[in-house]
Amino acid sequence: MDLDFDFGAEQPKLVMLLLGVVAFLAVVGLIILVLDRTSRFTATIMLAPALILMTIGLLVPTIRTALLSFMSGDSQRFVGLDNYVWMFTQPEALLTLRNTLIWLVLTPLLVTSIGLVYAVLVDRTRFERLAKALVFLPMAISFVGAGIIWKFVYAYRPEEADQIGLLNQIVVWLGGEPRQWLLEAPYNTFFLILVLVWIQAGFATVVLSAAIKGIPAEIVEAARLDGAGPFSMFFRVTLPSIRNAVIVVGVTQAIGTLKLFDIVRTMTNGNFDTSVIAVDMYNNAFRFGETGKGAALAVFLFVLVMPIVWYQRKVQKAR
Template identity: 45%
Template sequence: MSESIFQTLLAVVVSVGFCLLYFAGSNFVLDRIVALPFATRNRREAIRSNVQPWLFLAPALLLLGVYLVYPLFETFRLSFFDAIGQTFVGLANYVWVFKDDNFLITIRNNFMWLLVVPAVSTALGLVVAVLADRVWWGHVAKTLVFMPMAISFVGASVIWKFVFDFRGPDAEQIGLLNAIVTGMGFAPQAWVTLPFWNNFFLMAILIWIQTGFAMVILSAALRGVPNDTLEAARIDGASELQIFFAIMVPQVMSTILVVWTTITITVLKVFDIVMAMTGGQWDTSVLANLMYDWMFRGGGDYGRSSTLAMVLMLAVIPVMAFNIRRFRAEEAQR
């Protein structure tokens, strides 16, 4: 334990020391350059203003290049090669992708996750944000709803394993869901093994986590709705449902889209929950799990796993492009 703490502190000290040394050294070199005799005052200022920002950005750009840009191009290259990454096979891996039954099941699962999780999480977050502001214990309710955000996906999966636990038809059930089912006189079920429906049980975990995120963001947005508008609507005889759908929702629609796209990106990258709950068995695999299986199980296949990674990246791009375009449109209106 003490050795781990020492190693962590040493890593922090070395990292901070390296950063300080880099910035001090780079500024020292820059000062020497601008002090050269041939440089006029205006030229010195031009050199400093043009070079100094890049000195500060250089470490970050280097890390992005090594850990993001290079892996992207290497993955794209490997998607055109065989399992060991040596023989060029052209588009064979991409042809295989759309003919593989497991991939088609995975795409179906991803599509269901994209339809259900962002919509339900955003809707529940909005409802909780509205209702919690109407009761005196609303802050407590918001805290309880937000708490799952502090739990990792794997930790949340472990918690929900106990909810869905199944001990056999004749054994005493400790799973919450089976305890409720047996208490109502029905037979217990191995919920995560039920084809098709097990996907929705896994989605419930991510909805449980992301509802708190949606609630916090939307609660802040709702506070920006003018009270005068709400009071005027009530005086005119509008019901609370009419006020909610005709006034509140339209005024926070941009925030709703932000929350929805953010959760959508999270869903596209979902891996931990499926891996911890089912390992991708019983037709619950998603793209990230299928990619992991082809890369790290059964000896590894560089070509097919890289192809799946590219498909996953291409699935994320439209959502990111939509989010960036909408953000720029909002900035142009300000």
């Protein structure tokens, strides 16, 4: 067992930390207690901690990132649009943008369609609960953990050796040649996407299944009496009825995919032509000392995410 961790030595630090948090909350409470005059004043005090923390933790850094994206790598010199020009002209940066685009198209499409088909198929079967629980299982795993698990699934040994990776074992067992799933571009990006699909399919299934249960029984009954087969039932009744839920799932996946970092970082670290924006941003800002380029990538990420979120809020409001 690990002997480096000495609770005694860590204790003062932890106690101090805890005290800090408690003291902060106590001060907030005390101010509210003492200064209870007008409703407006109280409201301000109640909102203050949330608003101040969000301003310091998010708003100010956001503005600073935007400014940094016009600066050089060491943030000393103004370079105008150079970092953005780099992003849209240099091959390695363009590759990152291309990969992000592939992720953005495939993940929502695969997650939503697998979730939809699965939700329709399990609906009102005897083992519905079990089937949904199974597909939901991977949600409990962190992205880093999922990356470790799938790195093992994709593991490769030279042909003469016995394969230890799950996928290559199955391939060899079926009489095929083992392959280096994570090394061969451009297919390796697809195998990384599969990991995210694995995690998120359960989320899609649960949300869409709930939506399907919400379709009024009379509509389904009427369609059945009119002689609708399973396919026209799906495309003419089920799908239009749960359209909004499908959009929300797809959009949620799109936003999550754009920000994706953990899986690529854990499995390939962006090597072998698999990098995506968030990974490139991390490498530029925190490993290569190219703060300006990192900031420009972060800003571009925001530009991509914003319209999608906007659309999602519109759909949710209409619901």
